Amino acid sequence: AQSVTQLDSHVSVSEGTPVLLRCNYSSSYSPSLFWYVQHPNKGLQLLLKYTSAATLVKGINGFEAEFKKSETSFHLTKPSAHMSDAAEYFCVVPQGSSNTGKLIFGQGTTLQVKP
């Protein structure tokens, strides 16, 4: 069965410093993986997705994530945090085979950006 674990429920960084949001996955096969962001009282926005092509995936707003099979990780990074990055971030994996359409969400990581 697929699962994702976000290792930090809350991350606080200063504006202009790097961001690292950690996600480990468990899957019996090479999965697709997604990162979504949710700003307060808003829907979820797809940041980036990994679909077994390049292991380093670039997303929107300067975010990127690297799929590391040996570490079963898919950590989200950004070189320099902006105040507008403050939000909830979810690491997500499709459930079962790719045909089910269901998503398994991590617990979420709240990113706080201090001025």
Place this chain on the structure above:
Amino acid sequence: DAMVIQNPRYQVTQFGKPVTLSCSQTLNHNVMYWYQQKSSQAPKLLFHYYDKDFNNEADTPDNFQSRRPNTSFCFLDIRSPGLGDAAMYLCATSREQGFGQFFGPGTRLTVL
């Protein structure tokens, strides 16, 4: 721009009074999903439509129903809202099952 639209953005209802939430999409996607998200939690899938085929999650209460009259629209009906149903309700679409999902802005439901 192609998008997922939810109306209303905020809905207040009374305990036990039926309420309907609306979702529409201009993406022409085959799959539409309804999620419930409570405070500080991940979204929880209630059900989804693949075209006209309805797929209910096993733990979705009978109080929650859905309709999809055409490709563009999908409705969430809560027959008798309880205080525990207060949440953000998110609609999402996907071109095909297994692809990334596009989410609407959500409807915040308050039950008095």
